[in-house]
Amino acid sequence: MWLLSHTRSQPRFNFFSAFSYSFAICCSLCLIQYLFLTTGICPSSVDLPHPASTRASLQARCFVGGSLLYNPVRNLISLPGTFNAPWQWAWFLIFGSFFSMSAYFYESDLLWRIINAFTIGLVLVAAIISGQTTATLLVPIVFLVLMFATEPNKKRLSYKLFLVFLLLFLIANNFGVFGSALDSIIARWQYSPPQEFIVNQFKWINQSGLEILGSGVGKAASAARKLGKVTLIETFYPRLLYEIGWLGTIVFFGFVSLITYTTFKAYRSLKRSSLWRFSLCLWLFIVLISYNTYYYPLIIEPVAIYYWLIAGILLKLPEINEKLTTKSI
Structure with a gap:
């Protein structure tokens, strides 16, 4: 019962807020991991012996997480975030897209709703920069499906869709990975x-x-x-x-x-x-x-x-x- 002990008249910290905030923390650590790699604080996979130069390996681990791949020469990236392997991290982000959205609807306090909306943005950014095809493809689709399924007001829906596409545009311009992620999805889909x-x-x-x-x-x-x-x-x-x-x-x-x-x-x-x-x-x-x-x-x-x-x-x-x-x- 304590998991859902939350009413509009008495907003207070609860299980869903804590769980949602944990996603924000994990995705923030993934962003730091990405910045460490792109700025050279953590070494890339370029000079590692094959197959570590083209596949996720513990030899390239950085900051948090486990097996990692970052080879800018071949335009390859596969981040594990806070997990031991990229695949586990990808499905963590996919679940995060469902849970962060549900936590946003559950909260009634404005401040916590803003924080949950920020968490949604972090999950979306982490899914795109992590280089995992499944997460890069599914997470944006999940957010769009949930918006259409849960928002009956067309005006509010249009605002939310605008914010999502604006965020994608900002990711494309500031991180420079959206195009390569899209190319990777198309290439992998065509190959298999x-x-x-x-x-x-x-x-x-x-x-x-x-x-x-x-x-x-x-x-x-x-x-x-x-x-x-x-x-x-x-x-x-x-x-x-x-x-x-x-x-x-x-x-x-x-x-x-x-x-x-x-x-x-x-x-x-x-x-x-x-x-x-x-x-x-x-x-x-x-x-x-x-x-x-x-x-x-x-x-x-x-x-x-x-x-x-x-x-x-x-x-x-x-x-x-x-x-x-x-x-x-």
Whole structure:
């Protein structure tokens, strides 16, 4: 109950504010990391031996985070921010786009709303400068989708869209990475289109003589390679098929569908405008992660933790809303 102990008449620091501010701190540290690299305080990856000169490596770590790549000669950058690897950082930013927006709607105090709006900007900047294609592509799209889904007032929506595009313009002019990030997205999409990559992994699984119960949990996990032979599969549902077979995958798919449905019913039952918009942002995150098969964030930190936390919050919201309504009466 203390997570949501917040009313318009009594604004005070709460869990969602603290969580949102943690994103602001992490993204600020990522910006410092970027500035250290671009100004030469931290050495680049240019002089490192291959493959560290073209791939993220611990040899290039800087300030915070782990494996890093910064090679301005080849126009390559891949920042881990405050995480151990760029992929984890990318999905942290994707979750941050949902959570910072939901925290903005939850707050009623003007100062805290301004701070949450600032956090949204930091997440967007960090997603673009980090050089992670998935985050660079998804984070702006997530913000735009959430704006259209949660803002019924067209005039306010136009103001918010203007601010987003203004921020993108400022990033392009001051950081000089927007164009290279866009070029990187186009180049990677042309080299290996995500939809073809996913389809090919499904085809490979289907042709590998899949058993009904799969090959065993962990057989497609690179972390288990010291325990025996493993097969690296880079998409989520093909990995599930390989490890736990058709039966286990169908059960799992039904389970996450049940979570998606029950959290949908929970958020739709809310009557308060602020809670409704707040919960819609979180529910859309549940939808994305439940049915996402590109990479496997549901079994990798930090999303593997955030998913269940958000599902629990959404399921508790109707009860919280009813108590707040009763208290106000």
